[in-house]
Amino acid sequence: MFQPPQYFDIPHLDLLSWTLGNTNYDLDKPLFVNARDPIESVSYNQATSYIRKLIAGFRAKGLQSGDSVCLHSFNSVYYSLIYLSVIGFGGRFVGSNPAYTIAELEHLFRITGVSLVLTEPDLLHNVLVAAKVNAIPESKILGFSSSGQPCSTELDSWRSLLQHGEIDWETFDDEERAKGTIVALMSTSGTTGMPKAAEISHYSQVAQSVMLYDSEAKQYPIRRLLCLPQFHAFNAPLAHLAPLREGHTTYVMRRYHPKQYTQFLAQYQITETTMVNPIIFNLLSMPDTEHASLDSLRFVWCGGVTLDASVQNKLSSILNPEAAVAQVWGMTEVGWITTMHYPEKDTTGAVGRLLPNTEAKLLDPIDGTPITQHSTRGEIYIRSPSVMTAYVSNSSATEETIMNGWLRTGDIGYVSEDGKWYVVDRAKELIKVRGWQVSPTEIEACLSTHPKIRDAAVIGVDFGDEKGEVPRGYVVLESSSESKLTNMERELKSYLSGRLANYKALDGGVKIVKSIPRSAAGKILRKVLKEGWRKGMETKRGHVDH
Missing domain, CATH: 3.30.300.30 (ANL, C-terminal domain)
Structure with a gap:
């Protein structure tokens, strides 16, 4: 077993009290900004008002603690407000991929027990069919769009939820409730079989925020560009929590577009962003004359799949010399596991070091015996406060994945003598x-x-x-x-x-x-x-x- 260098105290607060608990910055400063139309933005003060109104609206719709609400949408400056307000009324947030087919939506609605759906009008057809199969009435389907524009003549707008006054969320500071109350049901990627949904608790999400080191002082102003899907677990700490918790302005793209992405990096002098392989390869293939658009970047999180050292170093070579490229290795079931911490840099293809409060061990993938030698490959098991509670409605899969408090990742990797972790493959692949x-x-x-x-x-x-x-x-x-x-x-x-x-x-x-x-x-x-x-x-x- 490989121990982390330090531990942090994880508060047992409800997620909203944690996220909105820091007011030591300009509360009228734009935090969520539409990258394409920066006039559309949301500050801390506006966000807290939206959240309280949405809590009242969801309750007026008859929703109760434990009910699941699905947001079927591309990125939006209002996405995180829906996320937090669902949690605020005691519900469970369910994000879904806009690319889902009817069959995939039917499956998601069924395993998560969705009671209400918010959807973009252009995505309505698949939602209606899947909702009917799962006995979700059309009165519990709302249109979701930005800028206050009419969603559809067929649907009530999500903004109708804002017409019922304001209700505060229920606060608590209790270990049992923090660990036992589910805030989100996050769909796994489904690389094998149909996707499952991981139960994520208040405690898990607060832990991810604390362990991210996001409050650490940096030598540059933090301005982030978000283009990766907001429904995905990879984005949760940075998309939903960090802007309000730390006061970091985040520019939101509806979805990734190569030319717009580099345009916004330069236009807003973005200093931090998240990337996955397709984005990285697009950047590496662009002409040298366009590299100037990347010059403001100082920290890049790379996730989804591990990068070979050669690719990681090629990316570093087209960025500002002061920029750090940090690989983030994790999975929906366990949140963010490792990352290089500012200002540390890596050139070896490592996925980072264990975050505080995180333990890892390696077992032989064939006979399950412990591996204690550095640089020896094995299957990685994780124990962390950010680990999911269970797979919803799937006890057999939960038992196969969580064993005596350790989560079996299915990833093959090793750790070097200096504490850097390397992931080389999936055991099943x-x-x-x-x-x-x-x-x-x-x-x-x-x-x-x-x-x-x-x-x-x-x-x-x-x-x-x-x-x-x-x-x-x-x-x-x-x-x-x-x-x-x-x-x-x-x-x-x-x-x-x-x-x-x-x-x-x-x-x-x-x-x-x-x-x-x-x-x-x-x-x-x-x-x-x-x-x-x-x-x-x-x-x-x-x-x-x-």
């Missing part, structure tokens, strides 16, 4: 090639160093012959005018042969694709690639019914 365990992430990292490759993914496939399971590559080329597939496959196999062992060769073939399927947090959706490969094989073998 390792490819077993003739008895060898092959990391798809390792092959992807090697492919990404090829000058013609913009992005890459690797899966294990089995043709049912004597070879057994073998790696198969999917690559996005820098230019569509590159060599033909046969030449590209030959070139890549030759490139890998000089850098990786023979059993790690792409004997399953190489496919050129326009993009790699990824989750909202940037994780490769290998199940999508495997499903596509299986369907292709069935078609070739004539097994598809017509």
